[in-house]
Amino acid sequence: MSHHIVEVRNLQHVYADGTAALKDVSFIITHGESVGIIGANGAGKSTLLQHLNGSLEPTGGSIHIGHTPLSKGTLPDIRRTVGMVFQDPDDQLFMPTVFDDVAFGPLNLGFAPADVEERVTEVLELVGAGHLRDKPPYHLSGGEKKRVAIATVLSMSPDILVMDEPTNGLDPFARRQLMKLLCDFKHTRIFTSHDLDMVLELCGRVIVLHEGEVRADGPALEIFGNDKLLAECRLEKPLSMQNCSACGSKKSNVKSPDSSACQGR
Amino acid sequence: MASIHSAVLDLKRLDLLANGNSPIHRLDARAKVVVTLVFILCVVSYNRYELSALFPFFIFPAIMISQAGLPPLFILRKIALLCPFVLAVGIFNPVIDRGILLQLGPLGISGGWISFASILARSMLTVGAGFILVAVTGFTAVCQALERLGMPRVFAVQLLFLYRYIFVLTEESGRASRARELRSCGKKGQGIHSFGSLVGHLLLRTWQRAERIHMAMLARGFTGVFHASRPSRFGAPEIRFVLFWSTLFIVLRLQNVSQLLGSLITGLFP
Amino acid sequence: MHMADALLSPVVGGGMWAVSAGTIAYCSSKVHKEMDDSKIPLMGVLGAFIFAAQMVNFSIPVTGSSGHLGGGLILSVLLGPYAAFLTIASVLMVQALFFADGGLLALGCNIFNLGFFPAFIAYPLLYKRIIGSHPTAARISAASIIAAIVGLQLGSFAVVLETTFSGISSLSFPTFVALMQPIHLAIGIVEGLVTAMVITFVYKARPEILQSTLDGRVVERHSVRNVALAFLAATVVTGGVVSWFASKNPDGLEWAIKQVTGQEELKEPDQGLYAVLKGLQQKTAFLPDYTFKNPADSKKETALPETSRQPNTGDLVISPGHRPSVNPIHSAGTSLAGLVGGTLTLGLACLTGFLLKRRNQTK
Structure with missing residues (x-):
């Protein structure tokens, strides 16, 4: 239970070339929450995500995953807890076949081959990719790659799912499929995205990053209702909250909290 | 090319x-x-x-x-x-x-x-x-x-990586070189100068990709050991296959079947 | 300049396979011991990069032709010699399997020619010496060009040696050298220039990439010398074993023997399938000695003793030195039989395949 909490305190990161990507970031994400981290290009979203499983070391501040501080010693445990889905699935799918890729994590965790087999089958079915099992990753479509990439992470049964731009480059159908899948998860979920409609549908809470700092943190509808804040952070309202330019109908606030396809609790 | x-x-x-x-x-x-x-x-x-x-x-x-x-x-x-x-x-x-x-x-x-x-x-x-x-x-x-x-395992593993990323990288460089081609007129712009920086960029992107891949591996608990998970069986069909063909090849190598057959034919029907 | 199976004898091909396999094993253990595990994906991805980079070409002024990046030197600069050798070997392996560049037997030669010289000679002995500890753009250019030229010259010379020792090509050694070396001088200059440009680019953008191979896991001089000595030893041993084997086992290695000892004739086997078929043939054939009978020649033919009437098993096994003494009519008939039989077997092979396919489809 306590494993699912993410606590970031005064996180700072300065790259080797002197760029301060994160100046002061703090937030707490509790069990089962679905949080969208949004912000303009260069706001520090990806840098922040890379800290959450220790791919980058903080210059200052600290990160706790379920009350365990992130450090060299706790890294293996934390990497098991925090499942990270990369933006480009080609970076994540490096093994010869889908099966090998999904089995990579569990094998590294030291599971017995029979258990691995079972787990891989289960996870692939879950993401609707059972039929892709023996295919090499380069013969998959973009949507299939994304779902398999998620499976590779799920097979390690993480408590927290972190995803960088999950809907990036997907066609509308694949995007819809993926969103349905994500909304069924019971994990604590953290997304970064420029797809604000997706954020609105999947996330109850939104954190706005601007120039390496948390500019706003609150319920999605509240944040997306604040035009001034969005403009200052080089963002805009999700399309579903904007007036329809084609037919002129006013769709003010069509998305009431319970009409969303999915509401992060 | x-x-x-x-x-x-x-x-x-x-x-x-x-x-x-x-x-x-x-x-x-x-x-x-x-x-x-x-x-x-x-x-x-x-x-x-x-x-x-x-x-x-x-x-x-x-x-x-x-x-x-x-x-x-x-x-x-x-x-x-x-x-x-x-x-x-x-x-x-x-x-x-x-x-x-x-x-x-x-x-x-x-x-x-x-x-x-x-x-x-x-x-x-x-x-x-x-x-x-x-x-x-x-x-x-x-x-x-x-x-x-x-x-050796190290060799095998990086060979698999190579094969996997040929598909990704050739697409990437195909796009880059098409972009260069579209903006150059005939031979101009296709010279060695633009080549150097184009390939240099490709190389840097490749390097970054390798870093991301390694990150993805670490994120999934990689500790430097690759686990072989595939069961293998070298059973009766395999033994039959190897024996049959190897024997045939060796017989063919020792006996010039063409020659024998041809001799029979030309011998029979001069 | 990929060496190819079709030009190789099994002795040369097998020997070079052994040498390259040994080097791969040595480099693998080196990489395994000395490098961190991030190097393995890096090697693979850089190997794929070599493919990708070869898709991009550039026009060479004046000549109107186009060139592309060669792999060996740039990989050595980026990865150091051991990892580079493995990466080159894997690039060549993919080329051999998918692009018919060379072939599986020739792989050993190709890995040696295109991997060993850049990684273990040109890079440590030339490139690194010229670069020194403080690289500059000018030094990088000079070092790349010189190292690329020398590496390629050695590589193409090795191709010449391998081809000559295999004896499938009729090109004489001096002619072949005179053809290959100048061509590869030109290629080497271009390749060196391009390599220099790419390395300079990387050096300006991310110097730490190059620095890490320069100071960290540098090849100590001993180590290079050890590799070179190991090679020398391997070559001598292979050569010795091979020639011993060749003299013991003439049948599989006719050519090597002919070349080494000047011995020509091959004895036909007197037992087994051949004998059976020979018996059968003698019973059925109107013309027992396989040849078209030339009326003018028939008397002489029949007068010949049995053994000499039977031509060689290999119908065309006639060495160049022996040629003038060959009776053209005699050999014509034999060869005709070979050709007819060959065409027939080829037809039969295709027919078998076709029939099996039909059967599979109807199943």
Whole structure:
């Protein structure tokens, strides 16, 4: 239970070339929450995500995953807890076949081959990719790659799912499929995205990053209702909250909290 | 090279062929690797003027193609694109070696032409055997077979990485070079200067990708050890396959079947 | 300049396979011991990069032709010699399997020619010496060009040696050298220039990439010398074993023997399938000695003793030195038999394949 909490305190990161990507970031994400981290290009979203499983070391501040501080010693445990889905699935799918890729994590965790087999089958079915099992990753479509990439992470049964731009480059159908899948998860979920409609549908809470700092943190509808804040952070309202330019109908606030396809609790 | 682009398409096609489900596809890769090596060794062990004894060896590609359900024309087309170096070197044989070796009525055929034809036949057989091996086995399985036959693991693993990322990187560089082509007029802009920075950029992006991949590996608990998960079986079908073909190749190598058959025919019907 | 199966004898091909396999094993253990695990994906991805980079070409002024990046030197600069050798070997392996560049037997030669010289000679002995500890753009250019030229010259010379020793090509050694070396001088200059440009680019953008191979896991001089010595030893041993084997086992290695000892004739086997078929043939054939009977020649033919009437097993096994003494009519008939039989077996092979395919489809 306590494993699912993410606590970031005064996180700072300065790259080797002197760029301060994160100046002061703090937030707490509790069990089962679905949080969208949004912000303009260069706001520090990806840098922040890379800290959450220790791919980058903080210059200052600290990160706790379920009350365990992130450090060299706790890294293996934390990497098991925090499942990270990369933006480009080609970076994540490096093994010869889908099966090998999904089995990579569990094998590294030291599971017995029979258990691995079972787990891989289960996870692939879950993401609707059972039929892709023996295919090499380069013969998959973009949507299939994304779902398999998620499976590779799920097979390690993480408590927290972190995803960088999950809907990036997907066609509308694949995007819809993926969103349905994500909304069924019971994990604590953290997304970064420029797809604000997706954020609105999947996330109850939104954190706005601007120039390496948390500019706003609150319920999605509240944040997306604040035009001034969005403009200052080089963002805009999700399309579903904007007036329809084609037919002129006013769709003010069509998305009431319970009409969303999915509401992060 | 545009030809490399089409070669990559061919590579994808060959790779897809390996997904077939024929009895030959199902054999353990080691059996196929061993048989292919025996085949190649037998073919190249003939002396330079041997031609007729090479023909019976075509039975191997013919049977493999038909039994594995490979598209014969595709394989033939791939084989027909003979290595240019072979042609360039081989074509000197008829020029240099002019001694008449075979008299067909009024037509004298020099040793050079015969050895050139022999080189072509060897080339078709050896290259064809390689393609067929990949088409019925798949690159990954060939690598794993070689690893079980003693290839070092480090080498095998990075070979798999290489194969995986050929598909990603050739697309990337294809896009980059198309972009350059579209903005250059004729030969201008295609020179060595733009090449240097284009390839330099590609290299840096590749490097970053390698870093991300390593990150993705660490994120999934990689500790420097690759776990082999694939069960392998070298059972009766594999043993039969290896024994049958190896014996046939060795018999063909020791007995010139063409010669015997031809002698029977020309002997019977003079 | 990929070496090809069709030009190789099994002795040379097998020997070079052994040498390259040994080096791969040595480099693998080196990489495994000395490098961190991030190097393995890096090697693979950089190997794929070499493919990708070869898709991009550039026009060479004046000549109107185009060139592309060669792999060996740039990989050595980026990865250091051991990892580079492995990466080159894997690039060549993919080329051999998918692009018919060379072939499986020739792989050993190709890995040696295109991997060993850049990684273990040109890079440590030339490139690194010229660069020194403080690289500059000018030094990088000079070092790349010189190292690329030398590496390629050695590589193409090795191709010449391998081809000559294999004896399938009729090109004489001096002619072949005279053809290959100048061509590869030109290629080497271009390749060196391009390599220099790419390395300079990387050096300006991310110097730490190059620095890490320069100071960290540098090849100590001993180590290079050890590799070179190991090679020498391997070559001598292979050569010795091979020639011993060749003299013991003439049948599989006719050519090598002919070349080494000047011995010509091959004895036909007197037992087994051949004998059976020979018996059968003698019973059925109107013309027992396989040849078209030339009326003018028939008397002489029949007068010949049995052994000499039977031609060689390999119908065309006639060495160049022996040629003048060959009776053209005699050999014509034999060869005709070979050709007819060859065409027939080829037809049979294809037919078998076709029939099997039909059967599979109807099943």
